[in-house]
Amino acid sequence: MNRGFSTLSLSLLALSMLLGSVAQAEITAVDAVVIEALQKTPDRDNGKRLYYACAVCHTPEGWGSPSGYYPQIAGQHRSVLLKQLADIYKGNRDNPTMSPFTTSLFKLGSQALADLAAYIEALPMVPNNSLGMGGDGLVSGKKLYEDNCQNCHEANGEGKAAEFYPRIHGQHFRYLQRQMVWIKNGKRRNSDKEMVEQVHNFSYADIDAVSDYVSRMKPEQSRLADHLDWRNPDFRAGFKTVPRE
Amino acid sequence: MIINLRKKLTQLTPLLLLLSLSPALYADAQLDEQLLDVAASGTQAQLQMLIEKGANIDAPGKFGKRSLMFAAEAGHVDMVAVLLSYGAEVNARMRTGETALTMAVEAGHSEVTALLIEMGANVHDRTRTGLDSLMIAARDGNANIVAQLLQFGADVRSSDQKGNSALMYAVLGEHVDVVDALFRYSNQVAPCVPNNIGMTSLMVALTKGNQVIIEMLLKRSKNVDFQDNFGAAALHYAAQYNNARAAVYLVEKLGAKLDIQDADNATPLFYAAREGHSEVITYLLSKGADKGITNRNGKRAAEVAQAANKLKVVELLQ
Numbered sequence: 001m002n003r004g005f006s007t008l009s010l011s012l013l014a015l016s017m018l019l020g021s022v023a024q025a026e027i028t029a030v031d032a033v034v035i036e037a038l039q040k041t042p043d044r045d046n047g048k049r050l051y052y053a054c055a056v057c058h059t060p061e062g063w064g065s066p067s068g069y070y071p072q073i074a075g076q077h078r079s080v081l082l083k084q085l086a087d088i089y090k091g092n093r094d095n096p097t098m099s100p101f102t103t104s105l106f107k108l109g110s111q112a113l114a115d116l117a118a119y120i121e122a123l124p125m126v127p128n129n130s131l132g133m134g135g136d137g138l139v140s141g142k143k144l145y146e147d148n149c150q151n152c153h154e155a156n157g158e159g160k161a162a163e164f165y166p167r168i169h170g171q172h173f174r175y176l177q178r179q180m181v182w183i184k185n186g187k188r189r190n191s192d193k194e195m196v197e198q199v200h201n202f203s204y205a206d207i208d209a210v211s212d213y214v215s216r217m218k219p220e221q222s223r224l225a226d227h228l229d230w231r232n233p234d235f236r237a238g239f240k241t242v243p244r245e
Numbered sequence: 246m247i248i249n250l251r252k253k254l255t256q257l258t259p260l261l262l263l264l265s266l267s268p269a270l271y272a273d274a275q276l277d278e279q280l281l282d283v284a285a286s287g288t289q290a291q292l293q294m295l296i297e298k299g300a301n302i303d304a305p306g307k308f309g310k311r312s313l314m315f316a317a318e319a320g321h322v323d324m325v326a327v328l329l330s331y332g333a334e335v336n337a338r339m340r341t342g343e344t345a346l347t348m349a350v351e352a353g354h355s356e357v358t359a360l361l362i363e364m365g366a367n368v369h370d371r372t373r374t375g376l377d378s379l380m381i382a383a384r385d386g387n388a389n390i391v392a393q394l395l396q397f398g399a400d401v402r403s404s405d406q407k408g409n410s411a412l413m414y415a416v417l418g419e420h421v422d423v424v425d426a427l428f429r430y431s432n433q434v435a436p437c438v439p440n441n442i443g444m445t446s447l448m449v450a451l452t453k454g455n456q457v458i459i460e461m462l463l464k465r466s467k468n469v470d471f472q473d474n475f476g477a478a479a480l481h482y483a484a485q486y487n488n489a490r491a492a493v494y495l496v497e498k499l500g501a502k503l504d505i506q507d508a509d510n511a512t513p514l515f516y517a518a519r520e521g522h523s524e525v526i527t528y529l530l531s532k533g534a535d536k537g538i539t540n541r542n543g544k545r546a547a548e549v550a551q552a553a554n555k556l557k558v559v560e561l562l563q
Contacts, residue, residue, distance in 0.1 A: 096390075096392035096393040097362070097363060099355075242365075
């Protein structure tokens with residue numbers, strides 16, 4: 001479940017990162033809850049219970065939809081999940097569907113947040129996420145990734161948990177593409193400043209190319225589900241979700 | 246004798262069949278009833294147990310109200326999630342026309358509305374009062390639900406039987422965050438579309454006096470000389486409600502006509518005169534408003550002010 005999380009060291013790093021990212025400004029109460037959640041020992045059963053409502057859209061496996069309308073959240077770093085929830089709660093990221101759920105979660109407190117995030121982080125990732133069109137664009141996609149993204153998201157897109165940089169390998173192509181378009185046109189406002197500048201300089205063809213390249217990065221085999229038909233055993237067969245397309 | 250007996254037996258067969266099945270039917274009906282009760286005020290575990298026992302998740306109760314509606318109305322997110330995960334019909338309607346979504350919107354349960362909308366609830370459904378979910382959320386000041394509905398294609402241009410749109414309801418309730426959400430999530434919101442008595446959202450906002458909303462609407466207004474059923478335009482309203490800032494914006498940025506006349510031939514100057522609003526009168530006159538115009542009764546603005554005992558402004562209008 002913990003997958004190598006050293007909670008104390010991570011939380012100290014998290015604290016310093018948050019302090020850095022808000023330019024020494026006061027840590028908001030929400031950030032404090034996130035930091036606290038990163039120090040908690042998660043309760044898997046409570047995480048499973050809390051995840052029930054999330055599964056209606058994100059699917060019991062956390063694999064989202066190939067169309068990218070719902071992202072894959074399975075296997076994502078706990079710190080990243082918590083940061084995104086906090087950003088939605090604080091209104092830094094527009095998501096009217098998720099927003100009321102974050103309100104309830106933050107009301108429940110840091111233990112509930114820790115439980116939920118750890119449960120999602122432990123889910124195995126989809127073995128065949130949706131990909132882009134491929135072709136010549138992949139060469140420029142690779143170059144763009146190495147020049148702009150690799151420094152934070154790492155060589156294989158595994159991100160940096162301690163610095164809140166998300167795991168992006170194995171993500172659905174359309175989701176990656178849409179998020180970058182939203183960063184470019186200002187609709188997504190919670191990204192790293194440096195990334196915003198970089199994406200502003202990307203053309204739409206660049207965004208397609210780099211999204212395609214990233215979608216083809218494969219997480220380690222141990223992080224993937226055994227097979228495409230793997231179903232989360234915590235949920236009954238026939239659990240209905242939003243259309244998976 | 247034997248023939249008679251056989252005949253009687255044939256006649257009794259349906260009754261005997263019904264009697265043999267009735268305990269099962271009765272038990273099913275009881276389970277369904279329990280499910281409705283649990284959906285309204287039980288727990289997720291109780292609900293799941295009843296479903297596993299065979300309760301019909303779409304069995305209607307009184308007036309066609311189903312378990313999903315009970316759970317949605319009560320704001321039980323976990324139970325709504327369970328029912329949806331078992332395939333409850335998300336768009337079932339009560340005899341009164343209400344759906345699980347309209348009930349959740351009425352009650353302001355934004356987590357429930359989020360789940361229902363994502364699972365395909367029809368955002369255009371209306372209740373018998375003619376209100377759709379967007380109007381209800383706007384009326385009640387629930388900006389988050391307004392945003393959810395707009396993301397799934399709710400129609401900002403639709404109106405109720407009185408011609409009031411979601412924007413009109415938000416303005417009436419002075420819900421700044423709802424007005425903001427309407428403009429942020431839709432580019433089809435029009436502040437100058439009238440209701441059945443010819444009042445636009447801008448006019449209503451001017452009567453309410455919420456400056457933040459007025460400025461949001463002014464920035465997006467186009468046909469500002471539109472007149473209500475009595476001939477009053479937005480500038481008349483700004484004059485009557487002493488809103489000099491709005492009057493300045495209407496005249497200087499949007500080119501509103503200074504001497505536009507209502508059904509009684511009264512210009513905005515008359516409206517300000519009748520109420521004794523010297524600031525607006527001074528501004529209108531500085532821009533060249535004609536104080537010599539007479540209304541249908543042949544009176545000038547100064548005489549109207551005199552009749553209303555607004556002596557302080559009479560001098561300005563002489």
